[in-house]
Amino acid sequence: MLVPGLLYIAIFHYAPMFGLVIAFQDYKVFKGVTGSAFVGFDNFVYLFKAPQFLTAMKNTFIIAAYKIIFGFPVPILLALLINEVRFLIFKRSVQTILYLPHFLSWIVMSGLLFNFLTEQGPINKLIKLTGQKAIFFFSDEIYFRTILVLSDIWKEMGWNAIIYLAALTVVSHEMYEAAKIDGATRLQCMLRISLPSIMPVIMIMLLLRMGSILNVGFEQVFNLYNPMLYGVGDIIDTYVYRIGVLENKFHLSAAAGMFKSVIACIMVITTYYFLEKVEEK
Known part of the structure; x- marks a missing residue:
């Protein structure tokens, strides 16, 4: 049963890693990987001296931090609140309404946002x-990051809450009954039983989220931003798209992508170490 998944990972995730050599070359399409000149770390030096890349890197970290600080707790709170609903028809209706935005593409979502704003x-x-x-939301840098974070929460909170709701289904009802006999309120049951019970799942989800911390949503940003918002909205992914696809500088885009992957790996290791220490306590 594992073979199809392992083949997929090997073919589409590990085999393409050979292309990372482009990050250390002055890559020419017609010469290919074997014929392009090796330049060492020159591409990385160029990137870190380029003001546009530094701006994109700063924006990526800021937007990622905003999405984790403000967006990560929302599905947890939503799952806890839905779990407390006792009227089954209302509960399922709320879940369905909140799940629906996840299935809409960012093209559709951006169209809705443009019409609203x-x-x-x-x-x-x-x-x-x-x-x-009137406020020109898509031409003023002040509002753009707020729009990104709120629209991301709106689109994904219902879908992300599914995992926490699934975790809540295995919590023993006897614990709730014992707490009610002792005089605990529903809020106290939520904070003292429900939340601690799903804490291992929360830690795993946080670890996975930190692994993709620099993936702040290419489709979202690409469909919402414009040149007037590059100062606050340009991220590493959109920068890579512009220099790689539009300007045909594949070696620079490969270097930027490799840098992003290294940072993501460091964040995963750091987060795992931190969560391990917290669990030991």
Whole structure:
């Protein structure tokens, strides 16, 4: 049963790693990997001297931090709240409504956001009713990161809550009954029983999230940003797309991608070490 999964990983994840050699070459498409000149770490030096890459790297870390700080706890809280709902029809209806945005592509989601946040959209109409001037959300750097984080939470919170809801189903009902006999409220049961019971799952999900910390959503950013927002919205993935696909500088894009992977590996190891120490306590 493991063979198909192992073959997939070997073919599509490990075999392409041979292409990392491009990051150390002055890669030319027609010469290929074997014919392109070896330049050592020159591509990395060039990247770290390029202001655009440094801006993209800074934006990537900031947006990733925002998404973890504000976005990671939301599915946990949502799962705890849904778990407390006793009216089954209402519970399933809420779950379905919250899951639906996950199945919409970022192209569709960006279209919805543009319609909501344009000058003639409902948000600006409400702002005008208060006597204020319309806000140009997609041309002002102040609002862009907030839009990214909130739209990501809106799209993914219902889907991410499924794992925590599944973990809550195995919590013994006897624990809740014993707590109620002792006079515990529903809030106390949630904080003292439900939350500690799913803490191992939360730790695993945090570890996985840290492994992809620099994957802050290429499709989301690419469909929402524009050149006026590069200062706060340009991330490593969009930078790699521009220099690799649009400018045909594959060696620089490979170097940037390799740098991102190394940072992700370091974050996984660091997070695992930290969580291991916390679990020991």
